[in-house]
Amino acid sequence: MMLNVSFPMLRVIAAVVFTFTGGAGFSEAHNSRNGPVLTITGLVGDAEASGLLEVDFEMLEALPVTEFSTTTIWTDGVQTFSGVELSVLIEELGARGTTLTAIAANDYAIEIPISDAVPGGPIVAYKINGSTMSVREKGPLWIVYPYDQKTEYQNEVIYSRSIWQLTQIVVQP
Template structure:
């Protein structure tokens, strides 16, 4: 893993609302790192080793956005994988959009630069395929649906 992220000045995340392009938000890694952050401990979906993750709560990214009528987030990855996360998960588990693992920035080869992480150490019941599917790596876009 590299200590300096190559994507620091490039847009790495776009948040969109269908039908309202004026509310589209774009973030660089530097801009994400400037937001209030959270740390949590969780394994990667395919391993047992516990990592320390640093990132922004998904709920923080949605602050100031009218969520009336929305029920979920569509999280899209660079490889066209997508997963649906119910908005109720944001309050119940406070998942984060991580940009550092064990103190290191995440390059694309390390499944970065952004990774949705749930607090699976605090909530062992999340260690199921349903939540592993919601643990999306190489996140590039979030759409409120």
């Protein structure tokens, strides 16, 4: 049976699942097509506690989709990226920190100030040129900035924050 609930409601469900299962995987309580692709921990959810949320593609796709075309230093030519704005994801999570630690599948980790999460800023991309991204193609998730739209996004600091094969975000004070 499919439930039609909003992303904030899924946050509540995830908190309840975490509380009553001792942290057992959210995917056991949520019928997803591929299981969780992103784990978010730290200062999210209720103000009284730190949280844990395992996010699957259905949850990401339930949020407003943002799409932009840009060149990158890692790809050839203009690419079109689709995903959820980092600002929207942060708001939906109820993030209460100032820094995101983004961690990739290969354990690469980078700190991203929450101040980067602005409308029209970076997205957590799950599609490139209309197709989901494989691990080989820097997927399944990649934090991408609209590099061609703002010159301030064209520098080494921002490039280092453009983490691909994203698997985890830790919201820190």
